[in-house]
Amino acid sequence: MVLTRRDIVAARTAWNNRRKAPGAHAVTTILDPIIASFDAQLKAIDKTIAVLVESTALAARARILQAIPGIGATTAHSLIALMPELGTLSPKQAASLAGLAPHPRQSGNRDAYRRIKGGRPIVRQALFMAALAATRANPQLKAFYQRLIANGKKPLVAITATMRKLITIANAKLRDAQHQLS
Numbered sequence: 001m002v003l004t005r006r007d008i009v010a011a012r013t014a015w016n017n018r019r020k021a022p023g024a025h026a027v028t029t030i031l032d033p034i035i036a037s038f039d040a041q042l043k044a045i046d047k048t049i050a051v052l053v054e055s056t057a058l059a060a061r062a063r064i065l066q067a068i069p070g071i072g073a074t075t076a077h078s079l080i081a082l083m084p085e086l087g088t089l090s091p092k093q094a095a096s097l098a099g100l101a102p103h104p105r106q107s108g109n110r111d112a113y114r115r116i117k118g119g120r121p122i123v124r125q126a127l128f129m130a131a132l133a134a135t136r137a138n139p140q141l142k143a144f145y146q147r148l149i150a151n152g153k154k155p156l157v158a159i160t161a162t163m164r165k166l167i168t169i170a171n172a173k174l175r176d177a178q179h180q181l182s
Contacts, residue, residue: 001052002081005045005074006122012038049077061087064177065170070134070141078126079170086167087174094171099124100164116160124163131163141165 012035018024019031050073053062058080065076079086083097095101099119105112116124135145141162148158 001045001049002078003122005042005049006125008038008041008045012042046074053077053080060177061174064173068134068166068169068173069138070130070136070166071170072130072133075126075130079123082120082123082126086171087178089171091168091171094167095164097123098127098163098167100127100160100167113157123167127163127166128159131159131166134166135159135162 015031015034015038019028019035024031053059061080062073062076065071065079066073071079083094085097086094089097092101097119099121100116101119102114103117104114131141134141136142144165145158145162148161149155153161
């Protein structure tokens with residue numbers, strides 16, 4: 001369902017972009033109901049996902065994730081569905097599985113920016129907006145992000161580092177909750 005939601009969001013964005021295109025004012029009466037339909041579908045699928053999560057043992061995991069400032073219901077549900085092993089991994093494994101582990105690009109004297117690759121790109125996409133929210137709502141991550149920017153890192157590099165820290169925090173919170181239940 002999480003992937004279906006993602007597809008609906010992508011389709012809604014595409015139709016909304018068509019509506020905003022130059023010369024589209026002639027067809028807005030056709031495009032507006034299509035976009036409204038996507039909005040209704042998103043609302044329905046969000047409700048279905050929330051009911052499904054709340055009616056299972058996943059509800060506790062969702063509450064733990066949503067307690068982290070920056071992670072909302074959509075991100076929590078995405079992490080639960082797309083990364084079920086979260087909470088059983090080491091910090092490096094969690095970052096790597098989320099596709100947030102930096103890979104060096106070195107050759108001889110050349111030392112380029114490290115790139116993130118591999119892992120599960122869908123998880124990385126889900127974490128992007130959560131990281132943006134966390135840089136505003138989470139005091140520790142806000143300070144971390146601002147320190148990186150002050151040290152000369154590019155904003156996207158700082159957001160990626162925040163995403164990595166966010167998945168590490170989520171992994172640790174779920175791991176600690178599992179140990180308390182055991």
